[in-house]
Amino acid sequence: MEHLNDISIRYLKGIGPKRAETFAGHGIRSVEDLLYYFPRRYEDRTKFASIAMLREGESQTIKATVTVSSERRSWRRKGFSITQAVVDDRTGRLECVWFNQPYMKQYLKPQSTVILYGKPQRYAGRLQMSNPEFELVSDEGADESLNIGRIVPVYTVPSGIGQRSFRRLMREALDKYVAHLSDFLPSGVRAAQELYDLRRSIANIHFPENEEVRGRAYARLAFEEFFLFQVPLIMRKVRRKQVSGIRHSTSGKLVDGFIRGLAFTLTESQQQVLEEISSDMAASQPMHRLLQGDVGSGKTVVATAAAMMAIQGGYQAAVMVPTEILAKQHYEKISAQVSGVRVGLLTSGLSKKDHEKAIREIGGGTIDLVIGTHALLEEDVRFSKLGLVVIDEQHRFGVGQRALLPRKGHNPDVLIMTATPIPRTLAITIYGDLDVSAINGLPPGRKPVSTQWITEDRREWLYQIVRREAKAGRQVYVVYPLIEESYAMDLLSAEKMYEEFKARTFRDLNVGLIHGRLKQQQQDAVMAEFKHGRIDILIATTVLEVGIDVANATCMVIEHADRFGLSQLHQLRGRIGRGAHASICILVSEARTEEARARLEAMVSSNDGFVIAEEDLKIRGPGEYFGSRQHGLTGLRIGNPLTQMQLLKKAREEAVRLVSQDPDLKDPGNRPLKLKIVQRFPEYERLSVAG
Ligand code: ADP
Numbered sequence: 001m002e003h004l005n006d007i008s009i010r011y012l013k014g015i016g017p018k019r020a021e022t023f024a025g026h027g028i029r030s031v032e033d034l035l036y037y038f039p040r041r042y043e044d045r046t047k048f049a050s051i052a053m054l055r056e057g058e059s060q061t062i063k064a065t066v067t068v069s070s071e072r073r074s075w076r077r078k079g080f081s082i083t084q085a086v087v088d089d090r091t092g093r094l095e096c097v098w099f100n101q102p103y104m105k106q107y108l109k110p111q112s113t114v115i116l117y118g119k120p121q122r123y124a125g126r127l128q129m130s131n132p133e134f135e136l137v138s139d140e141g142a143d144e145s146l147n148i149g150r151i152v153p154v155y156t157v158p159s160g161i162g163q164r165s166f167r168r169l170m171r172e173a174l175d176k177y178v179a180h181l182s183d184f185l186p187s188g189v190r191a192a193q194e195l196y197d198l199r200r201s202i203a204n205i206h207f208p209e210n211e212e213v214r215g216r217a218y219a220r221l222a223f224e225e226f227f228l229f230q231v232p233l234i235m236r237k238v239r240r241k242q243v244s245g246i247r248h249s250t251s252g253k254l255v256d257g258f259i260r261g262l263a264f265t266l267t268e269s270q271q272q273v274l275e276e277i278s279s280d281m282a283a284s285q286p287m288h289r290l291l292q293g294d295v296g297s298g299k300t301v302v303a304t305a306a307a308m309m310a311i312q313g314g315y316q317a318a319v320m321v322p323t324e325i326l327a328k329q330h331y332e333k334i335s336a337q338v339s340g341v342r343v344g345l346l347t348s349g350l351s352k353k354d355h356e357k358a359i360r361e362i363g364g365g366t367i368d369l370v371i372g373t374h375a376l377l378e379e380d381v382r383f384s385k386l387g388l389v390v391i392d393e394q395h396r397f398g399v400g401q402r403a404l405l406p407r408k409g410h411n412p413d414v415l416i417m418t419a420t421p422i423p424r425t426l427a428i429t430i431y432g433d434l435d436v437s438a439i440n441g442l443p444p445g446r447k448p449v450s451t452q453w454i455t456e457d458r459r460e461w462l463y464q465i466v467r468r469e470a471k472a473g474r475q476v477y478v479v480y481p482l483i484e485e486s487y488a489m490d491l492l493s494a495e496k497m498y499e500e501f502k503a504r505t506f507r508d509l510n511v512g513l514i515h516g517r518l519k520q521q522q523q524d525a526v527m528a529e530f531k532h533g534r535i536d537i538l539i540a541t542t543v544l545e546v547g548i549d550v551a552n553a554t555c556m557v558i559e560h561a562d563r564f565g566l567s568q569l570h571q572l573r574g575r576i577g578r579g580a581h582a583s584i585c586i587l588v589s590e591a592r593t594e595e596a597r598a599r600l601e602a603m604v605s606s607n608d609g610f611v612i613a614e615e616d617l618k619i620r621g622p623g624e625y626f627g628s629r630q631h632g633l634t635g636l637r638i639g640n641p642l643t644q645m646q647l648l649k650k651a652r653e654e655a656v657r658l659v660s661q662d663p664d665l666k667d668p669g670n671r672p673l674k675l676k677i678v679q680r681f682p683e684y685e686r687l688s689v690a691g
């Protein structure tokens, strides 16, 4: 038989062209995709809860008969419908309501049997379920063996198909094809870790015989994900150690002078990290190190010191940052900090003349240290002797982009930096191809930012705080979300707020506005005004997110705070609390969803980037968190690195062992594994497995 990844789901009953298209939207095209489409949760329907014994506030499943149902429009909110039903399971009656799901009415016919899953809450003295998940039980005689009397899978179903049909489809796919799955995990690994084989795991992740078997199926599949993900990382790491790079002489006048010349002393943590970097740079293999550290922890200084190490031996260093503003700011700051070093700037915003000049000087070696944006990646940028590459805010660049700059030298040392740190143990595995350093804590003398979350009704109070800070000579950021889907509207509200502030609310103060639609020159002008204290209140969109450094800014207001992701909120907050004065961050949001509330609460309760990152991972779940561009990886569907740390460690150990025995996966026994890796992580074929 063909490989299951080459067999279209169209070969299954009930999948026509239209359904195939919706399924494709969920990433399900082949039979293999379907078999790897795992349940979102399970229900133990070997026993149902009885209505009489329902526990308040706990999710439970009941099976009952509908006695009455009705639908009405809400008189409070226009166009809003409420569907109600009373169900009875002979032990008692329960009222259920569905908000704004008018189609529910047609399923809730009296006498029909339904399965409901939800959390009973007390309402007007009685228990009630609102918006329970719902399944209609078939008429007598139909086969219910997939849906009742067993542990039942519940999927995130593509639209237009119900849980029951989806289960039937999955059952069919399993019956027809599971026997054709071939296990690609090396048998030695499977035996050592006592893992289920693939067929048994796939069958039992969907329709588990019992809880224990489900657990083992899960363990195997999560291990598999981690393993598939670790092997190429470790291959890449091993391969990198084989090439020879530059042995920098890391101590000398330039470095010492730079460090002595700073207006402060490096923290212990900064010194520690610098030592790690320095021993990497002195070694003959190129450095590939990730430097984690919260916003404002002082990564840039460390990176500049590393640049001095390269430069004093006659090499060039390049620092790439994601935005123009940041590039300029780094350029100015670093220029002022170093002496005896020629610093250059390269961004796409330069005039043609300056741009050409910069390129000439980079190529000719008259610039020692260049700071730039993506513009550094362009083809006409050639270095005379590139010895160190620093990539700042690495998550803002794609995997491919990160790989591009180092190619402009002969195996230069590479330092990548991130301000969205993740716990160290996790980082070692997620960034398995890199060495990891972390700057812990912030430089001394900073006052932690106090964060508050308020709703609209406290806007008056909010403006008092803003006024208080501005009157005390400090500066304020007011941040607006700006997302592509509603760009025009968002921009309008930021502009409106600006007009309103200027004309009325803060008429006596200087108000500024900055957003990405302004010309670069205008943006620069506004930022310069702000830096020089000529703007008291700056209304801004997320151009602020990275790196802006104005120590006098002590207050940040984030409007519609629920529309930002957690790490983004934390990044934004990092713009204040940079000076000696106490700072305050105020999140304005009605936060209607539980997830939004969780994010805002996390912000209020912690200032620590590592804690925030962990919360973010918890709230979003590993699939979305690690699937996002931030980590450049996709493919984690069920393996949760947070809760499955042990499994992840084991997968890494096995991967290390395997790669040490067969570094290029040339052994015929490892061929199925290699094929699977290439299938699962196409980007790694280019970057590592093949390259
Ligand atoms: P990051 O790049 O990690 O966000 P920066 O390197 O921009 O942080 O540092 C933030 C601010 O702290 C800068 O103004 C920097 O000069 C200052 N700084 C860095 N290290 C120290 C230190 N050890 N003591 C005092 N201030 C420091």
Ligand code: MG
Pocket (backbone or CB within 6 Å): 299, 300, 392, 547
């Ligand atoms: Mg930085």
